[in-house]
Amino acid sequence: MTGPGEPDGDAGLDSSDVIRAITELMLGEAPHLKRADVAELSGVDPDVARQRWRALGFPEADEEDAAFTQADVEALRLTQELVELGIIEPDxxxxxxxxIGRSFARLADWQVRAFLGSMGADSQEEVAAGDLAELEKVVPLGEKVQAYVWRRHLVNAASRLLLTDADVDTSPMVVGFADIVGYTSRSRKMTRQELTDMVERFEEVTGGVITDHHGRVVKTIGDEVLFVVDEPKDAAALALELLEKHQDDEEFPEVRIGLAHGNVLNHMGDVFGPVVNVASRLTSVARxxxxxxxxxxxxxxxxxxxxRLKRMRRTSVKGYEHLEPWSLKRPRGKDDPGD
Known part of the structure; x- marks a missing residue:
């Protein structure tokens, strides 16, 4: 039996019903606090609270909108604790x-689409009350898995940095780009599902190979993946394996790869510096x-x-004149016809 104002379990919900129900499920209560209330209850300066909210990627609420809950207050308190402990520095x-906002926004978008797809619902209008009850079971499971993955990555990151005695943000490493060959022309001929399958296969295989060779995926950018590896030999083995995947796996697209070595600035999980630019340019000139x-x-x-290394003709690319590229291959075998 449903309570007062609650829709029947098999009935469809309109958009406002869905948003209200999901908000209460995710945040523990209906929004009832204004911006000034959140700042006062958390003890955080209103301007600072507003800046943090916008940095997370959330739309700014008007002064009189009751758009917040106690969960927002607690999040501000916890963030302030991290600042006071020196974990988050002012600059x-x-x-x-x-x-954090960008990472979780992308994850949340994928998760909601996956959940709606599992229910056969493509829009809010197709969501039933019973589906929201199912979501209530799924969310705690997802939280536990995400916490586990985060902790595991903390272990890996700490091990990598401590074992290399990294005490500064700039360190020598190999930066690589792996780019899908002919992505634009191929995507025009594919159905949406075929394109999705190809991209997912590309990300799955590249992620596995990079990890197996002690590397780290920095990010995927459309049809290419940016990765870093500490040791040049590991990076070379990684690149050769990725290149050969296309021969053994029809679902894995042909790629071209650029690698550059040098000092790289690590900042907020991303990498910056001339070495990154060189690796990108080398990928663009690779056949x-x-x-x-x-x-x-x-x-x-x-x-x-x-x-097997072979020096190629010097080339000029955007930002770099007379760039000196080298081709990287496996040693020539008996049946290898040569270059």
Whole structure:
């Protein structure tokens, strides 16, 4: 039996019903606090509270809108504790919060679409009250899995940084880009599902290979993945394996790869500096199904008998004149016809 004002379990809900029900489920109560209330209850300056809210990527609420809950108050308190403990420094606070907001926004969008798809619902109008009850069971499970993955990544990140004695944000490493060959032309001929399958396969395989060779995926940017690896030899093995995946797996697209070695600035999980730009430019000049590395990377690999390097013609690309690329391949076999 449903309570007063509650829709029947099999009835469809309109948009306002869905949003109200999801808000109460996710935040524990209906919004009833204004911006000034949240600032006062949390003990955080109103302007600071507003800046943090916007940095998370949420739309700004009007002064008189009762758009907040006690969960928002608690989140501000916890953030302030991190600031006071020195974990979040004043000059990095906004980038830190923006990074969290962007990461979870993308994750939440995917999760909601996946949940609606599992119910066969493509819109709010197709969501029934019974589906929201199912969501109530799913959310705690998702929270536990996300907390586990986060803790596991903390262990990996701490191990990587401590074992390399990294005490500064700038450190030498290999930056790589793997780019799907002919993505634009291929996508025009594919159905939406075929394109989704190809991109998912690309992300799945590249992520696995990069991790297997002690690397880290920094981010995926449409049809390419940006990754970093500490050791040049690991990066070379990684790139060669990725290149050969297309031969063994019809669902994995052909790629081209650019690698560059040097000092890189690590900031909020992303990487910056000339080395990143060089790796990107090398990818753009690589032929389909090939690997191109910079001179520094080639110097680190020159004496490795398990690899074959060949200097290519110098080239000029945006921001870099006379860039010196090298092709990277496996050693020539008996049946290899040569370059």
């Amino acid at each position: 990095t606070e906004q980038p830190f919060i923006r990074t 389909p199904g090939s690997i191109v590395v910079d001179r520094d990377m080639a110097e680190h690999l020159r004496d490795d008998d398990e690899l």
